[in-house]
Amino acid sequence: MIKMFEIKASDLAGRIGEIKTKRGSLETPCILPVIHPARQIIAPKDMDKMGFKAVMTNAYITLKVFGKIAEEKGIHRIIDYDGIIMTDSGGYQILEYGSLEVSPVEMAIFQERIGSDIALVLDTPTGIGVDRKRAKKTVEMTLKAAEETLKVVKTESTLWVGPIQGGSYLDLLKKSAKLTSKMKFDLFALGSPTEVMESYNFELLAKMIITVKQSLPIDKPLHLFGAGHPLTIPLAVALGCDLFDSASYIIYAREGRYMTDYGTLRFDELKYLPCNCNICSNHTLKEIKDLEPKERIKKIATHNLNVLLKEVKATKQAIEDGRLWEYLGIKARAHPMFWQVFKLLINNYEFLEDGTPLFKPRALFFYEHYDLMRPEALRYHKMLIEDLFVLPEKKILLILPESDVKPFYKSPFYIKLTKALGDTLKYIQICFLTLPFGLVPVELSDVYPLSQYVNSLKLDSYVMKRILKLTKEFIKKYPFDKIIFLNHQDAYYPILRKLARIIKNSFIIDTNTNNFDEIEKKISKSISEERS
Ligand SMILES: [Zn+2]
Numbered sequence: 001m002i003k004m005f006e007i008k009a010s011d012l013a014g015r016i017g018e019i020k021t022k023r024g025s026l027e028t029p030c031i032l033p034v035i036h037p038a039r040q041i042i043a044p045k046d047m048d049k050m051g052f053k054a055v056m057t058n059a060y061i062t063l064k065v066f067g068k069i070a071e072e073k074g075i076h077r078i079i080d081y082d083g084i085i086m087t088d089s090g091g092y093q094i095l096e097y098g099s100l101e102v103s104p105v106e107m108a109i110f111q112e113r114i115g116s117d118i119a120l121v122l123d124t125p126t127g128i129g130v131d132r133k134r135a136k137k138t139v140e141m142t143l144k145a146a147e148e149t150l151k152v153v154k155t156e157s158t159l160w161v162g163p164i165q166g167g168s169y170l171d172l173l174k175k176s177a178k179l180t181s182k183m184k185f186d187l188f189a190l191g192s193p194t195e196v197m198e199s200y201n202f203e204l205l206a207k208m209i210i211t212v213k214q215s216l217p218i219d220k221p222l223h224l225f226g227a228g229h230p231l232t233i234p235l236a237v238a239l240g241c242d243l244f245d246s247a248s249y250i251i252y253a254r255e256g257r258y259m260t261d262y263g264t265l266r267f268d269e270l271k272y273l274p275c276n277c278n279i280c281s282n283h284t285l286k287e288i289k290d291l292e293p294k295e296r297i298k299k300i301a302t303h304n305l306n307v308l309l310k311e312v313k314a315t316k317q318a319i320e321d322g323r324l325w326e327y328l329g330i331k332a333r334a335h336p337m338f339w340q341v342f343k344l345l346i347n348n349y350e351f352l353e354d355g356t357p358l359f360k361p362r363a364l365f366f367y368e369h370y371d372l373m374r375p376e377a378l379r380y381h382k383m384l385i386e387d388l389f390v391l392p393e394k395k396i397l398l399i400l401p402e403s404d405v406k407p408f409y410k411s412p413f414y415i416k417l418t419k420a421l422g423d424t425l426k427y428i429q430i431c432f433l434t435l436p437f438g439l440v441p442v443e444l445s446d447v448y449p450l451s452q453y454v455n456s457l458k459l460d461s462y463v464m465k466r467i468l469k470l471t472k473e474f475i476k477k478y479p480f481d482k483i484i485f486l487n488h489q490d491a492y493y494p495i496l497r498k499l500a501r502i503i504k505n506s507f508i509i510d511t512n513t514n515n516f517d518e519i520e521k522k523i524s525k526s527i528s529e530e531r532s
Pocket residue numbers: 275276277278279280281303304306
């Protein structure tokens with residue numbers, strides 16, 4: 001059996017996948033521009049040329065405008081587009097105007113008849129800012145619509161999307177996701193976060209996605225409604241969303257908002273066109289400003305689409321490179337509300353760890369203290385505490401500051417030191433003290449990522465606190481008779497001094513010398529004192 005959805009690469013909870021539809025495959029993450037079935041400012045055919053392999057249009061409006069003719073012609077001819085078409089069924093119109101005069105069953109049958117490739121249940125969106133009673137009601141109505149829809153559809157030709165509602169009520173979202181996940185849907189969709197995104201409430205958005213993802217099967221794609229913003233795309237992808245739709249490209253264009261990689265700018269206030277897309281490189285700013293309003297909107301909308309497409313591609317490349325964490329860090333700098341999300345991410349280590357590969361093609365970057373809590377660092381520490389085996393005769397723990405040479409056992413200091421120690425080595429477990437990972441036993445120092453990282457962390461109070469915690473946990477798990485810190489790099493002296501003060505049976509040996517025989521004597525002397 002051909003799987004409907006296949007995951008090809010992943011990082012954090014984000015993935016690159018492939019959805020099989022009757023019109024061919026769709027690589028995810030993917031953004032679908034929203035188009036009006038009857039009035040289009042940019043023709044769907046032109047979107048295909050730009051690289052959009054799927055679009056979203058509205059089945060309810062199609063029904064209103066074209067009626068039965070739509071069933072004869074089919075949605076692909078109506079909008080003149082050969083790619084994959086996802087149809088929304090009018091839920092958004094319910095949010096805008098209240099109830100509709102068609103039922104979920106009627107909408108389901110209509111969507112199959114017009115040949116929709118991916119179709120959505122006519123749900124009742126919760127929206128944001130409604131009271132709990134109303135939110136609960138929308139969840140119940142949506143669940144009922146989902147059940148009724150699945151009873152009437154013939155799922156072979158159209159993939160069906162199960163909508164999840166609950167708005168900002170996380171417990172309702174969870175319930176909605178749990179119950180919907182038990183139904184036979186091909187995909188799922190998280191509803192109504194548009195207002196959340198408009199207010200840049202990235203934290204609430206992240207909480208909503210994490211809540212829903214934790215209740216859904218991993219092998220099914222998740223669509224996020226209305227996430228057409230260059231900052232929400234990488235965040236939502238990192239948390240496991242696979243599909244997006246965007247009406248924002250045209251809504252923003254009408255409002256005179258010009259997208260950039262980090263947000264939007266007022267087009268009227270631009271002095272330059274900070275973009276190289278075909279619109280921005282083939283026109284001067286003045287030329288676009290002088291256009292008729294309709295033409296100007298079209299140009300800005302096309303530019304906005306280019307920015308969104310580029311964002312999806314950049315996020316996908318970050319997944320391939322294993323650099324999605326770093327990429328989020330760059331994006332997070334664009335807005336303080338985005339930066340807040342990092343707190344949430346580091347509290348959801350297990351959620352992000354599952355999709356993070358054990359080995360990556362590139363080194364990990366550590367910039368500041370949030371990076372200490374990235375999944376790879378936490379995973380290493382867990383492995384160290386749970387799986388390390390220390391030989392019983394190794395009663396002495398010798399700790400050296402990390403070296404610039406990696407793996408650490410290749411550092412000249414280490415080589416000369418172990419040569420000088422000779423037979424005494426068999427009583428000694430050597431660990432390197434690293435800022436990102438805490439203690440690294442020399443035997444593990446070439447395991448990924450312990451010699452594949454680049455670090456610009458400074459020994460500030462946060463890093464210090466973290467290292468103290470990690471070291472204490474290590475020593476509690478592996479009790480040694482004596483712990484010796486070798487101080488041969490002044491930069492590490494503050495942390496060594498602090499560790500030596502709080503850890504029992506530990507002391508510092510100063511080694512600001514290249515006389516390794518002398519160092520060996522000091523170490524051996526302290527060991528023999530212990531053994532006698
Ligand atoms: Zn542009």
